[in-house]
Amino acid sequence: MGQDLLQKYVEPISVTKASPDCERGAGCGRPISRILAFHQDEDGHWVVELSCGHTQHLRHQPPWQARPWVLDAEQRAQRIGQAFACGWCAQGADSATLGR
Template sequence: MQKNVERTSVTNASPDCERTAGDARPVSRVSGFHQDEQGHWVVELTCGHTQHLRHQPPWQARPWVLEAAEREQRIGQTFACGWCAQGAD
């Protein structure tokens, strides 16, 4: 079994993270996407953080990341930022 090593995400200050009503978890918005050195898609968030969004069935089923039109539809949508939730800056 091959271990999947991920680079850490950008950990900029996070003033743009929001808290949704009735939810203590911070939420950011999708601002764009790019591919890493291996061709995996990475979401860029308004808070400055990033997160890999791999499509590797059956463990990670995200077929929408493979289609440019579907990625484009996600821009501006809310995204629960795990880095902001941890207080990482």
């Protein structure tokens, strides 16, 4: 039939390395990293690679996630180097804590 929308989707672990780029104790809310690159996962979804070493899926699935720019190569390229609030760093996650 279809996916049960009431079921919680658990995102796969997305940590590649630790880095001082992501400062957790900065006191400014969410830590900021920079976008280094994009790649596609095995399902064809776009993943952003961050300067802090973390990765995050950036899906375009309207109406829940509206990111049409992620589907366009030129628009993705324009975002390289831009600041990105890393959700993993905001949670204090690193390679050691996500492996559990």
